[in-house]
Amino acid sequence: MIDKIYSYIKDKRHTNIFFTVLGALIFAIIPLFTDVEASYLIYFLFLTFIHIVIAQGWNLIAGYAGQISLGQNAFFGLGAYTTALIWLHDITKTGYYFDPVVMILSGLAPVVLAIIIGIPLLSRLRGDYFAFGTLGIGQIIIVVFLKARAITGGADGLHIPSTVYESMMPYYYTGLLLALFAIAVVYFITRSRIGFALRAIREDEMSAASHGVFILKYKVLAFAVGAFLAGIAGSLYAYYLFHINPDSVLNMNWLFYPILMCVLGGTGTIMGPVIGAFFMTAIFSFGDVYFAQTHPIVSGVLIILVMKFMPTGIIGLKDRILSRGK
Amino acid sequence: MANQLLEVKSVDVFYGDVQALWEVSIQVEEGTIVALVGANGAGKTTLLKTISGINSAARGEILFSGEHLENLKPQNVVDRGIMHVPEGRRLFANLTVLENLRLGAYVPRARPFFAESLERSFTLFPVLQTRKNQKAGSLSGGEQQMLAIARALMGRPKLLMLDEPSLGLSPIFVKTIFELISTLNEQKATILLVEQNINQALKIAHQAYVLKTGKIVMSGAGNELLADEEIRKAYIGERVGRRQR
Numbered sequence: 001m002i003d004k005i006y007s008y009i010k011d012k013r014h015t016n017i018f019f020t021v022l023g024a025l026i027f028a029i030i031p032l033f034t035d036v037e038a039s040y041l042i043y044f045l046f047l048t049f050i051h052i053v054i055a056q057g058w059n060l061i062a063g064y065a066g067q068i069s070l071g072q073n074a075f076f077g078l079g080a081y082t083t084a085l086i087w088l089h090d091i092t093k094t095g096y097y098f099d100p101v102v103m104i105l106s107g108l109a110p111v112v113l114a115i116i117i118g119i120p121l122l123s124r125l126r127g128d129y130f131a132f133g134t135l136g137i138g139q140i141i142i143v144v145f146l147k148a149r150a151i152t153g154g155a156d157g158l159h160i161p162s163t164v165y166e167s168m169m170p171y172y173y174t175g176l177l178l179a180l181f182a183i184a185v186v187y188f189i190t191r192s193r194i195g196f197a198l199r200a201i202r203e204d205e206m207s208a209a210s211h212g213v214f215i216l217k218y219k220v221l222a223f224a225v226g227a228f229l230a231g232i233a234g235s236l237y238a239y240y241l242f243h244i245n246p247d248s249v250l251n252m253n254w255l256f257y258p259i260l261m262c263v264l265g266g267t268g269t270i271m272g273p274v275i276g277a278f279f280m281t282a283i284f285s286f287g288d289v290y291f292a293q294t295h296p297i298v299s300g301v302l303i304i305l306v307m308k309f310m311p312t313g314i315i316g317l318k319d320r321i322l323s324r325g326k
Numbered sequence: 327m328a329n330q331l332l333e334v335k336s337v338d339v340f341y342g343d344v345q346a347l348w349e350v351s352i353q354v355e356e357g358t359i360v361a362l363v364g365a366n367g368a369g370k371t372t373l374l375k376t377i378s379g380i381n382s383a384a385r386g387e388i389l390f391s392g393e394h395l396e397n398l399k400p401q402n403v404v405d406r407g408i409m410h411v412p413e414g415r416r417l418f419a420n421l422t423v424l425e426n427l428r429l430g431a432y433v434p435r436a437r438p439f440f441a442e443s444l445e446r447s448f449t450l451f452p453v454l455q456t457r458k459n460q461k462a463g464s465l466s467g468g469e470q471q472m473l474a475i476a477r478a479l480m481g482r483p484k485l486l487m488l489d490e491p492s493l494g495l496s497p498i499f500v501k502t503i504f505e506l507i508s509t510l511n512e513q514k515a516t517i518l519l520v521e522q523n524i525n526q527a528l529k530i531a532h533q534a535y536v537l538k539t540g541k542i543v544m545s546g547a548g549n550e551l552l553a554d555e556e557i558r559k560a561y562i563g564e565r566v567g568r569r570q571r
Contacts, residue, residue, distance in 0.1 A: 196425070196428070196429070196432075197432070199418070199420075199421060199425075200418055200421070200429050200432075203417075203418035203419060203420055203421060204416050204417070204418055204419075206380060206412065206416065207412060207416035207417070207418065208418075208429070209380065209400040209401060210378055210380065210400050210404060210409075210410045210412060210416075211404060211409075211429050211430060211432050211433070211477070211481065212400075212401045212404035212405055212432045212433035212481070213401060213429075213432060214399070214401045215401075
């Protein structure tokens with residue numbers, strides 16, 4: 001029995017699944033041994049889970065399809081605003097607080113935006129130009145949300161009723177579920193024909209097209225899936241903040257941190273963003289506690305060091321150590 | 327007239343405001359090798375890209391087995407049975423040899439024959455079988471060109487378009503590649519070949535067209551053009567003594 005399990009794990013195809021399931025089980029029981037309401041660990045993990053979701057979205061479009069998108073903060077923010085607006089305007093007549101309908105709709109609103117913006121951007125712009133084009137999405141959204149005061153509350157933003165808050169428990173478990181969902185979505189997409197097409201596009205777009213890969217369709221698909229993941233992460237974060245404004249949910253940090261996490265962990269690998277998210281969130285939390293005023297400097301130096309000595313990310317370190325022996 | 331697989335009729339192509347092809351017409355008969363020759367920048371690659379839908383024609387018609395191609399997207403052209411081996415091979419460098427071959431059979435019409443096509447590729451190029459799990463980028467130049475051709479054959483093309491297959495290869499590989507093209511043709515493949523190695527290309531071509539600054543300036547059977555003094559002087563670089571009058 002144990003032999004069987006061991007050989008199952010040793011099969012390369014199964015190691016990722018095994019570690020994900022193992023990790024999920026460990027994280028699922030952690031709250032049983034901690035004081036959920038007071039523990040910093042729970043908050044730290046909650047934040048990590050949110051970042052995993054956004055980072056996996058970016059991983060799909062940038063790591064697998066090779067299109068550097070700088071629009072994740074726009075999709076995250078739009079997801080958060082969608083949740084708040086649906087709730088405040090009593091639109092779906094469902095429970096609102098941790099309501100799956102609201103969360104899914106908050107993922108779909110960014111998808112619509114990603115498709116509308118993605119088709120013209122992805123059919124005309126490549127490489128750096130696409131990146132700058134997507135950077136514009138966040139800027140446009142910020143201005144629109146600041147100006148449309150009647151709907152979005154301008155700079156002050158929207159307040160959803162915080163009296164519903166009872167416990168950190170649902171945040172933690174929803175975050176864990178979403179992180180697992182994001183990992184699973186990206187894993188199964190990259191294992192399918194779609195993932196195969198995405199990697200071909202990353203390697204050589206023209207060549208992929210001349211082998212029958214419908215470039216625009218797959219790029220927009222990856223862009224939209226990335227937007228969906230950022231959107232539901234934004235929705236969950238909106239439930240945590242209760243106060244949604246451009247400063248909090250459209251902040252550039254929601255763009256750059258997930259990218260850093262992917263790059264640090266290993267872009268274009270399924271576990272890279274997960275490892276990167278834990279690593280970065282740990283650095284930031286650690287810095288926050290021990291170097292309260294100066295922690296961005298410490299974090300910055302650490303990031304530079306990691307990039308200097310581990311250009312392929314933490315995941316790439318394994319291959320480098322293994323190949324050194326040869 | 328024999329059975330024309332591909333007919334390009336009076337095609338004009340622009341890059342922005344610059345016209346790259348002027349009323350270009352060519353015909354490719356089924357089962358033949360047709361060569362497009364000419365100097366750098368004559369528009370040979372542009373013509374191939376226009377046929378495969380990467381560039382679009384401003385005017386003119388492209389007929390493949392009687393069907394219009396000029397408004398189709400690349401992925402749809404491939405699905406009609408035209409495989410294009412682009413200049414510089416354009417392999418998926420970080421994917422394995424096997425994955426590259428799988429992408430060759432990506433189109434729906436080729437997918438059901440994957441196993442059969444793969445076996446054929448490995449028979450034609452045994453070296454690819456021994457290297458099937460290596461990254462394509464790690465192969466030698468000659469092996470990469472073999473992979474590029476094998477990948478195109480995986481798509482079960484009715485027409486195979488090769489853009490400069492001998493470019494950057496050692497003389498021995500150049501010979502191998504030209505022999506391979508002849509072999510493929512004997513196995514009934516129709517081939518549209520763009521080459522700078524005009525001597526070799528004209529030797530194996532049944533029909534050839536000479537492009538010059540975007541226009542077809544001459545056409546004829548391969549061996550006829552090979553014997554043509556103008557061609558020898560202009561493109562093969564052979565010194566032809568001026569005849570005394």
